[in-house]
Amino acid sequence: MRLATWNVNSLKARLARVEEWLAVASPDVVCMQETKSTDAAFPSELFASLGYESVHHGNGRWNGVAILSRVGLRDARAAFVGEDPEAVAECRLVAATCSGVRVISVYVPNGRVVGSEFYAAKLAWLARLRAELDASVPAGGALAVCGDFNVAPEDRDVFDPSRFEGATHVTEREREALRSVLDWGLVDVVRDRVPDGPGPFTWWDYRGGAFHKGEGMRIDLALLSTPLAGRVRSAYVDREARKKGSGGEVPSDHAPVVVDLDD
DNA sequence: ATGGTAGCGCTGCTA
Numbered sequence: 449m450r451l452a453t454w455n456v457n458s459l460k461a462r463l464a465r466v467e468e469w470l471a472v473a474s475p476d477v478v479c480m481q482e483t484k485s486t487d488a489a490f491p492s493e494l495f496a497s498l499g500y501e502s503v504h505h506g507n508g509r510w511n512g513v514a515i516l517s518r519v520g521l522r523d524a525r526a527a528f529v530g531e532d533p534e535a536v537a538e539c540r541l542v543a544a545t546c547s548g549v550r551v552i553s554v555y556v557p558n559g560r561v562v563g564s565e566f567y568a569a570k571l572a573w574l575a576r577l578r579a580e581l582d583a584s585v586p587a588g589g590a591l592a593v594c595g596d597f598n599v600a601p602e603d604r605d606v607f608d609p610s611r612f613e614g615a616t617h618v619t620e621r622e623r624e625a626l627r628s629v630l631d632w633g634l635v636d637v638v639r640d641r642v643p644d645g646p647g648p649f650t651w652w653d654y655r656g657g658a659f660h661k662g663e664g665m666r667i668d669l670a671l672l673s674t675p676l677a678g679r680v681r682s683a684y685v686d687r688e689a690r691k692k693g694s695g696g697e698v699p700s701d702h703a704p705v706v707v708d709l710d711d
Numbered sequence: 712a713t714g715g716t717a718g719c720g721c722t723g724c725t726a
Contacts (some may be wrong), residue, residue: 457726458718480726484718509719510726558726598726653726655715698717701726 449547449711453479453594453670454689454704455555455651458707459512460485462700465693470498473686473706476519477546479553479594483512487590490514505542512539513555513595519547528576529583540573541580549676550585554595559616567616570598574625581632591673593634594609596651596702599626599666601636604645605666617667635677637707638672638684647683651702659690681708 452475456462459480470478483490483506490504499518505526506512515521524544527533543552554577559570564685577593585591599622603609612618628638642648649664670683683706690703 461718482718510724560725653715657715701717703721 449477449549449709450475450706451477451479451549451551451592451594451670451709452686452704452706453481453553453596453668455481455668455700455702457482457484457700459483459514459703460508461698463491464695465689465697467498467698468693469686469704470500470515471552473689473704475706476517477549477551477583477647478514478516479592480514480516481512481553481555481596483514485512486500488628503542503544505536505539507539510538511554511555513542515542515544515546515551515553517544517546517551518549518666521540521546541577549592552580552593552595554589554593554597554612556596556598558598559622562614562616562619570616571621571625574599574622574629578628578632581629585632587633588675589673590675591634592707593629593671594669594705596668597626599623600665600667601626601639601669602645605647605649607646607649607663607665617665630671633674634671635674635678637672637677638666638705640677641680641683649703650705652686652690654701668702668705670705672707676709679709679711681710683707 500516501521503524650668652659652664
């Protein structure tokens with residue numbers, strides 16, 4: 449099974465690029481973030497015509513998460529345990545079971561400025577994600593928590609740590625909050641397969657030619673439970689998808705993370 | 712050079 453996660457930075461703007469990528473990469477399950485779409489506008493029929501069932505959770509201009517699967521999709525849920533699905537303010541989590549794997553697509557808050565209310569909300573969101581796993585996922589099962597975590601786990605996950613002093617994504621409190629999620633019993637499978645940095649990066653600023661200068665961060669992660677991590681054949685960043693499409697379409701500022709699992 | 716790009720949507724916010 450090929451599992452992927454991709455922050456598309458607007459599904460409407462990226463749709464042609466996404467379709468092209470689906471055909472080339474041929475993933476079985478895709479976690480998507482920043483669709484910036486409503487549930488009504490989400491192109492579920494188009495994805496169905498390509499062989500994918502889907503679930504989307506979005507309410508407009510910001511955020512929005514989805515899961516696509518061509519190996520089954522059931523028990524979808526788009527809110528934290530104990531959260532009223534009708535009262536979700538920010539659409540940042542959706543879960544479904546695909547071919548025996550509990551898949552969670554996450555878009556962790558950016559945090560904006562260290563010390564701000566948004567930074568505090570980011571830390572709280574990560575703590576809530578850990579509580580979600582404790583409350584809703586049986587230990588020892590097949591779990592994949594994938595998405596844009598907006599945290600670079602270590603200094604080797606940024607192109608130049610000195611350029612990030614005082615910035616979000618690299619602070620010890622954010623990294624500790626992420627480690628608390630990992631401590632549930634998850635493996636960062638790309639890092640597991642690529643022990644040395646820098647990178648592999650998954651995000652590059654649109655500005656200043658950052659992608660071509662190699663100035664990125666590794667903030668999109670595939671975190672797999674230990675039993676599932678034992679089935680990983682390969683785990684990598686699909687840098688090709690960060691380049692323009694065949695028709696010159698603008699790419700997302702994120703590249704997909706792809707994980708191939710043995711059956 | 713205190714900058715830059717992209718998306719949403721129409722003014723400035725978010726990233």
